[in-house]
Amino acid sequence: MMSLPPSCGSCTLCCTVMKVTMPSSVKPAHTACEHCTLAGCSIYADRPDVCAEFxxxxxxxxxxxxxxxxxxxxxxxxxxxxxxxxxxxxxxxxxxxxxxxxxxxxxxxxxxxxxxxxxxxxxxxxxxxxxxxxxxxxxxxxxxxxxxxxxxxxxxxxx
Structure with missing residues (x-):
């Protein structure tokens, strides 16, 4: 598991507030992403484009x-x-x-x-x-x- 870029620190608020459409599912806005952990994103290297670009x-x-x-x-x-x-x-x-x-x-x-x-x-x-x-x-x-x-x-x- 890779962590967030250093400039994000431990902030993962975008992982909750954003609506994210993934190939297998849609994460609604204002819902914690299933891949969001205390250490960051558990699929960081393979995260959806919308997450990588935001x-x-x-x-x-x-x-x-x-x-x-x-x-x-x-x-x-x-x-x-x-x-x-x-x-x-x-x-x-x-x-x-x-x-x-x-x-x-x-x-x-x-x-x-x-x-x-x-x-x-x-x-x-x-x-x-x-x-x-x-x-x-x-x-x-x-x-x-x-x-x-x-x-x-x-x-x-x-x-």
Whole structure:
């Protein structure tokens, strides 16, 4: 068994939050991967392409020291895995529904919303849009765009 690259350390949050389609099965989002262990991925050398190609924003920034996010933003430390989609939406995959509310990640996410970015807070329980004033708006996923492969969301209807 090979371990994760040193820059990931013991972080395996992507192994839980990501949906992974493997030849023999599909691992749903927000479900621990059967190959994820305390030592890392038990099939690391033969992991699916989607796993091999994925880099969270924290890991990607570590390759450019002038843009590197601080270690407190590492997903296993802050409870939020940040990704950007092709449209520039900030996707905050939360390990727990309130993970995004803790500092320093809350301040960073709010700052992105205040700079005009769409910030989507995604957990196993809800999808929320973080607004520039700090409030949130519940969203509902209505499908996947066939061209961009991005999920499409609409505001949740008021009850």
């Amino acid at each position: 880099q969270c924003l924290w890991l990607a920034t570590q390759q450019a020291p002038q843009f590197a996010m601080p270690s407190s933003f590492r997903p296993d430390r802050c409870g939020v895995l940040i990704d950007l989609n092709a449209a520039g939406t900030v996707l905050a995959h939360c390990a727990f529904p309130s993970s995004w509310k803790r500092q320093p990640i809350h301040g960073w996410l709010l700052g992105m919303a205040q700079r005009g970015h769409n910030v989507l807070l995604h957990s196993a329980h809800a999808d929320l849009l973080l607004k520039a004033d700090g409030s949130t708006q519940p969203l509902r996923c209505i499908g996947v765009d066939p061209v961009t492969k991005n999920r499409v969301y609409v505001p949740e209807a008021a009850a």
